Amino acid sequence: MAKKLFIKTYGCQMNVYDSERMASLLALHGYEAAPCADDADLVVLNTCHIREKAAEKVYSELGRMRLLRERRAAEAGQGPAIAVAGCVAQAEGEAILERAPFVDAVVGPQSYHRLPELLARRVRAEGGRVETGFPVESKFDALPEAKAAGFSAFLAVQEGCDKFCTFCVVPYTRGAEESRPAAAILAEARRLVAGGAREVTLLGQNVNAYHGEGPDGRNWGLARLIRELADIDRLWRIRYTTSHPADMDGDLIQAHGDVPQLMPYLHLPVQSGDDAVLRAMNRRYTRGDYRRIVDRLRSVRPDLALSTDVIVGFPGEDDAAFEATLRLVREVGFAQSYSFKYSPRPGTPAALLPRQVREGVKAERLAVLQGLLQEQADAFNRATVGRTVPVLLERPGRHAGQLVGKSPWLQAVHVRADAGRLGDMVQVAVDAALPHSLAGRLALSAEAPS
Ligand code: 5AD
Ligand code: SF4
Numbered sequence: 004m005a006k007k008l009f010i011k012t013y014g015c016q017m018n019v020y021d022s023e024r025m026a027s028l029l030a031l032h033g034y035e036a037a038p039c040a041d042d043a044d045l046v047v048l049n050t051c052h053i054r055e056k057a058a059e060k061v062y063s064e065l066g067r068m069r070l071l072r073e074r075r076a077a078e079a080g081q082g083p084a085i086a087v088a089g090c091v092a093q094a095e096g097e098a099i100l101e102r103a104p105f106v107d108a109v110v111g112p113q114s115y116h117r118l119p120e121l122l123a124r125r126v127r128a129e130g131g132r133v134e135t136g137f138p139v140e141s142k143f144d145a146l147p148e149a150k151a152a153g154f155s156a157f158l159a160v161q162e163g164c165d166k167f168c169t170f171c172v173v174p175y176t177r178g179a180e181e182s183r184p185a186a187a188i189l190a191e192a193r194r195l196v197a198g199g200a201r202e203v204t205l206l207g208q209n210v211n212a213y214h215g216e217g218p219d220g221r222n223w224g225l226a227r228l229i230r231e232l233a234d235i236d237r238l239w240r241i242r243y244t245t246s247h248p249a250d251m252d253g254d255l256i257q258a259h260g261d262v263p264q265l266m267p268y269l270h271l272p273v274q275s276g277d278d279a280v281l282r283a284m285n286r287r288y289t290r291g292d293y294r295r296i297v298d299r300l301r302s303v304r305p306d307l308a309l310s311t312d313v314i315v316g317f318p319g320e321d322d323a324a325f326e327a328t329l330r331l332v333r334e335v336g337f338a339q340s341y342s343f344k345y346s347p348r349p350g351t352p353a354a355l356l357p358r359q360v361r362e363g364v365k366a367e368r369l370a371v372l373q374g375l376l377q378e379q380a381d382a383f384n385r386a387t388v389g390r391t392v393p394v395l396l397e398r399p400g401r402h403a404g405q406l407v408g409k410s411p412w413l414q415a416v417h418v419r420a421d422a423g424r425l426g427d428m429v430q431v432a433v434d435a436a437l438p439h440s441l442a443g444r445l446a447l448s449a450e451a452p453s
Contacts, residue, residue, distance in 0.1 A: 005035040006033050007042060008036055011046070013050050013061070014049075022049045025047060029118070040071060045122065046085050047088050049089040050089035052089075052093070052176055055346045055347075058095075061091050065085070085105065085106050087103075087106055088111075090172065090176035092111050093135050094172060109132060111134065113178060143162075143183050155395065155397055156200040158188065160188050161208070161209065161215070162181050163177045163178045166247060166249075169356075170317065172351060180209060185216065185231065192238065196235055201240065202240035202395055202409075203238060209250065211247060211250040226252070226257065229265055233264045238264065242266050245270055246269065248271055251296045251300075257303060271296070271309055271310070272312035273311045277327040293331070308339075309337050310338055311337050313328060313332070313342040314344075316345040318360065329372065332375055338379070345365065390433055391430050392430070392443075393411060393430060394416045394428070396408040396418070399422060404421075405420075417437075430445070430446040431443040431444065
C-alpha cells in the first residue's frame with residue numbers, strides 16, 4: 004500500500020515550488036499526497052527563517068507533531084516520520100534536534116534529493132539525521148522534473164542570493180546565487196505548457212539577476228530568457244518574482260514594453276524610502292534610483308502595476324526616515340504590498356547595529372504604513388470596477404457554478420462560468436471589488452492569444 008505524505012509549506016513561493024518537487028521525488032519512493040497530517044506516514048515541514056515569527060511557528064508546529072506522533076504510537080504502534088526542510092533546517096541544523104529530538108530528518112534547501120536516504124537511515128536506526136551542506140551537484144539536476152499542477156505554474160530559474168542585504172538571512176540559508184542553464188528552463192517551460200500550464204511565473208530569490216548559460220554558449224539575462232519563452236505556443240502569460248531594483252537593467256525594462264505575454268505587474272521590493280536606511284541595508288540603490296526605474300517601466304508599459312515589500316523600524320530609522328518611506332509610497336503608488344517590522348536575525352549584520360528601534364515604535368509605524376498601503380490597494384482594485392479585463396480561469400470557486408481566475412494585475416476574479424471553461428482566457432466585465440478579490444461577468448469571449 005502506498006505510504007502517505009503530508010507537506011506543510013511556510014514562506015515564499017520558492018518553498019511552494021520546492022515542496023512540489025519533494026512530493027515528486029517522494030512519489031518515486033512510494034509516497035502519495037495525504038490531505039492532512041493526521042494519517043500521514045511522513046510529515047515534512049518546509050520552513051521559513053526570514054523573520055523570527057516565521058521560525059518560531061515551526062517549533063509550535065513541531066510541538067503538535069510530537070503529540071500526534073505519541074497519539075498514533077499509542078493507537079497503532081507507530082507514528083509518522085517527521086522531517087524539517089527549508090530555511091530553518093539550513094540555519095539551525097542540529098539545534099533543531101536539541102529542541103525537538105523526535106525529528107527524524109533535517110534537510111536544507113540544497114539537499115532535498117538526500118531526503119529518501121535520510122529517511123531510510125531512520126528505518127535502519129543509524130547515521131546522522133541532518134543534511135545541510137551545499138553539495139556540488141545542483142539540486143535542479145538531482146530532483147525529478149516538476150509536473151504542471153494547474154494552469155498557472157512556477158518555474159525556478161535562479162536560486163540563492165549574493166546581495167547580502169544586512170537584514171536578510173537568504174544568502175546564508177539559500178547560498179550563493181546560481182542560475183539554471185536557459186535550455187533546461189525552456190525545456191521545463193515546454194513540458195509545463197504541454198501539461199496544461201498557460202501561465203508561468205519565473206522564480207528566484209533574486210530573479211532578475213538571472214545570468215544563465217544560453218544554448219549559444221553566451222550568458223543570457225532574464226530579458227533574453229523571457230523573449231525566448233514568449234515564443235512558446237500557448238504560453239499566454241509570463242511573470243517573474245522576486246526582483247531587485249539594482250538588477251532592473253535596460254533590456255528587462257524594454258521587455259516590459261514589447262513582450263505582450265509579460266504581464267503588467269511587477270513585484271519590486273523597495274524596503275525603505277530613506278537613502279541613509281537604504282545604505283545601511285546595503286540595498287545598492289537610492290530612492291531616486293527607484294523612482295527612475297518605476298518611471299522608465301511606466302513609460303514603456305503605462306498600465307504596469309507595482310507591488311512591494313517594506314520594512315519599518317530598521318536600526319537607525321528615525322521619524323524623518325520613516326516619513327520619507329511614506330512619501331515614497333505616496334509618490335509611487337502600489338497595487339499590492341507586504342510590510343513588516345524589522346526582525347533582527349541571528350548572524351546578519353543589521354542585528355548588531357546600534358540604534359535598534361523599540362518594538363512599540365515599530366508597531367506604530369507599521370500600522371500607519373499599512374493604512375496607507377491598504378488605501379492604495381483598495382483604490383487600485385476599485386479602479387478595475389466597470390472595466391473589462393482578460394482573465395485566465397484557473398480553478399473552481401467556492402460556490403457551485405463559479406470559477407476563479409487572475410487578471411493581468413494578479414487580482415483574483417470570480418465569475419459564473421461552466422467548469423468546461425477552466426484553462427480558458429476570457430474577458431470579464433468587473434462589477435465589484437470585494438476585500439480580497441473582484442467579481443464580474445463573462446463578456447464576449449476572447450480569442451485565445453497565440
Ligand atoms: N525583518 C523584517 N523583514 C524582513 N524581510 C527580510 N528579512 C527581514 C527581516 N530581518 C522582508 C523583506 C523581504 C521580504 C521577503 O521579507 O521585505 O523583501
Ligand atoms: Fe535577501 Fe536582499 Fe537577497 Fe532579497 S536581495 S534575498 S532581501 S539579501
